Amino acid sequence: TDTTTHPAPPGPRRLPLIGNLHQLDLSVSHHRLWQLSQLHGPLMSLRLGLTPALVISSAKTAREAIRAHDLEFSNRPSLVGQQKLSYGGLDMAFAPYGEHWKQNRRISAENLLNPKRVQSFRPIREDEVSKMVERISEAAAASRSQLVDLSETLLFLTASLICRIAFGRNYLVEPEPRIHVLRSVREAMVVFGSICFEDHFGWVGSVVDKVTGLSSKLQRVFVELDSFYEVMIRDHLEKKREQEDRDDFIDVLLRMGEDRSGSVHVSRDHIKAMLTDIFIGATDTNAATLAWAMTSLKKNPRVMDKAQREIRSLVGSKGFVDEDDLLSLPYLKAVVKETLRLYPPAPLLLPRETTGRCILSGYEIRPKTLVYINAWAIGRDSEYWESAEEFRPERFLDSDVDFRGQSFELVPFGCGRRVCPGASLGVVTLELALANLLYSFDWELPEGMKEEDVDTEATPGNTIHKKIPLCLRAKVKNYA
Ligand code: HEM
Numbered sequence: 001t002d003t004t005t006h007p008a009p010p011g012p013r014r015l016p017l018i019g020n021l022h023q024l025d026l027s028v029s030h031h032r033l034w035q036l037s038q039l040h041g042p043l044m045s046l047r048l049g050l051t052p053a054l055v056i057s058s059a060k061t062a063r064e065a066i067r068a069h070d071l072e073f074s075n076r077p078s079l080v081g082q083q084k085l086s087y088g089g090l091d092m093a094f095a096p097y098g099e100h101w102k103q104n105r106r107i108s109a110e111n112l113l114n115p116k117r118v119q120s121f122r123p124i125r126e127d128e129v130s131k132m133v134e135r136i137s138e139a140a141a142a143s144r145s146q147l148v149d150l151s152e153t154l155l156f157l158t159a160s161l162i163c164r165i166a167f168g169r170n171y172l173v174e175p176e177p178r179i180h181v182l183r184s185v186r187e188a189m190v191v192f193g194s195i196c197f198e199d200h201f202g203w204v205g206s207v208v209d210k211v212t213g214l215s216s217k218l219q220r221v222f223v224e225l226d227s228f229y230e231v232m233i234r235d236h237l238e239k240k241r242e243q244e245d246r247d248d249f250i251d252v253l254l255r256m257g258e259d260r261s262g263s264v265h266v267s268r269d270h271i272k273a274m275l276t277d278i279f280i281g282a283t284d285t286n287a288a289t290l291a292w293a294m295t296s297l298k299k300n301p302r303v304m305d306k307a308q309r310e311i312r313s314l315v316g317s318k319g320f321v322d323e324d325d326l327l328s329l330p331y332l333k334a335v336v337k338e339t340l341r342l343y344p345p346a347p348l349l350l351p352r353e354t355t356g357r358c359i360l361s362g363y364e365i366r367p368k369t370l371v372y373i374n375a376w377a378i379g380r381d382s383e384y385w386e387s388a389e390e391f392r393p394e395r396f397l398d399s400d401v402d403f404r405g406q407s408f409e410l411v412p413f414g415c416g417r418r419v420c421p422g423a424s425l426g427v428v429t430l431e432l433a434l435a436n437l438l439y440s441f442d443w444e445l446p447e448g449m450k451e452e453d454v455d456t457e458a459t460p461g462n463t464i465h466k467k468i469p470l471c472l473r474a475k476v477k478n479y480a
Pocket residue numbers: 092093094105277278281282283285286289344345346349350351411412413414415416417418419420421422423425426427430
C-alpha cells in the first residue's frame with residue numbers, strides 16, 4: 001500500500017465549527033454541489049460540521065473510485081433519519097457493508113428482483129397501467145377541461161404496482177383505502193435528503209433537530225410507515241392468502257422468520273426494514289422519473305411528436321402497448337435514458353462512507369469520509385455529453401452507453417456493489433407506463449400556458465420531484 005502522504009482533495013473554504021454546511025442550499029444540493037465542483041474540481045472535499053465529506057462530480061473520478069476502490073466506497077454512513085426508517089440498518093439500502101447486507105441482497109434477488117421474477121410480474125404491470133389509462137380516460141370523458149395531476153397519478157401507479165408485485169395486493173385501496181401512506185413515502189425521502197444536525201454535531205445537533213421539527217417529523221413518518229407494514233404482515237399471517245396462488249415477498253420473509261433451523265434469522269423488524277426498501281425504493285424513484293419524462297416531452301414538442309409517432313405506427317389500433325411491443329420501440333427507450341441522464345431521480349445516489357484510506361487521483365481519502373456521487377452532475381459532464389443541457393434522445397440511438405452502472409458517464413442507478421438491485425423492474429415499469437401515456441392520449445397544456453412556461457424546479461429531498469406538480473389535459477386519442 002501507498003504510505004506516502006498525499007494532500008486531501010481541494011474544496012471550498014470552511015467556516016469555524018459548521019465547515020461548509022452553510023453552502024448547501026437544501027432545496028437543490030446536487031445543483032449547489034455541481035456549481036462548487038466547477039470551482040474546486042470533480043473530487044472535492046467538504047466538511048459538514050464534524051463530518052469530513054467528499055463529492056465526486058465527473059465520470060472519470062467515479063470510474064476511478066469504483067473500478068479501483070469499490071470496496072472502500074461500499075459502506076453506508078449511519079445517519080439518524082436513515083437508521084430510524086431502516087430499523088437500525090436492518091435493511092439493504094442503509095445496512096453497513098457486510099454479511100447482513102449481502103444476505104439481504106441475495107434474498108431480494110432470489111425472490112423478487114431477478115430478471116425471471118421481474119418478467120413474471122408482467123401481467124400485473126400491464127393490468128395496473130391499463131387501469132391508469134382507464135382512469136385518465138374516464139376523467140377526460142367527464143370533463144373536457146379537467147387537468148390530470150400527473151405527479152399524483154404516477155405516484156399512485158408505482159405504489160399500486162409494487163404493492164401487488166411484492167405484497168400480494170394493492171394495500172393502498174383494499175381492504176380499505178390507505179392512500180395517505182403515499183404522503184409518508186414522500187416525507188421519508190425529504191427526511192433522507194435533509195441535513196440532520198445530530199449527524200454532524202452529535203447531541204448538540206439533536207437539540208437543533210428538535211427545535212426545527214425534524215425529529216418529530218421523522219417519528220411521525222416512522223409510525224405511519226410502520227403501521228402500514230404491520231397491517232400487511234397481519235393480513236398475511238391471518239388470511240394465509242387463499243385468494244393468491246403464489247407466494248409474495250412478505251410470505252417468503254415470514255417463512256424465513258418462522259424457520260428457526262435456517263441459517264438466516266429474520267426478525268419482525270428485519271422484515272419491516274426490507275419492506276421499507278422495496279416499497280419506498282420502487283415507488284418514489286419511478287414516479288419521479290415518469291413525471292420528469294412527461295415534463296421534458298411537454299417542453300420539447302419535437303421529441304414528443306417523434307416518440308408518439310413511433311409508438312402509434314407500431315401499435316396501430318390494438319388499444320394498448322404491451323411489453324412485447326417495447327422491444328421494437330428504440331426511440332421510447334432513448335427517451336427514458338435521456339430523462340434519467342438529465343433528471344436522475346436520486347441525484348446524489350445514496351450517500352456512501354469510506355471503509356479505509358485510499359488514494360484517488362493523487363489525493364488522500366480518509367476512512368469514514370461521507371461520499372456523495374453527483375449523478376446529476378455526471379449526466380452533464382461536458383467531456384462525455386455534447387450540448388449536455390439539451391433533451392435530445394437521439395444521442396442514445398447509436399450508442400451502447402449502459403445506464404445500469406457499467407458506463408460511468410450515466411449512473412442514475414448508481415454503480416459498483418451498491419448499484420440499485422431494482423433497475424430491471426424500474427426500467428420496464430418506466431417504459432411501459434410512458435409508452436401507454438403517449439399512445440392513449442395527446443397531452444395539452446392548461447389554458448394560457450406555453451411550452452417554455454413548463455418549469456423544471458425540483459423539491460428538496462433524496463429523490464427530486466417536480467416542485468409544481470405537472471398538470472396537463474388529456475385528450476383521448478381515437479384509433480377507430
Ligand atoms: C427508476 C427507478 C429507480 C432508480 C432511478 C433507482 C435508483 C437507485 C439509486 C441511485 C440507488 C443507490 C445506488 C448507489 O448507491 O450506487 C439505488 C439503490 C437501491 N434501490 Fe433503486 N432505483 C430505482 C428503482 C428501484 C426499485 C424498483 C427497487 C426495488 C423494488 C429499488 C430498490 C433499491 C434498493 C434496495 C437499493 C439499495 C441497494 C444497496 O444499498 O445495496 N430501486 N436505487
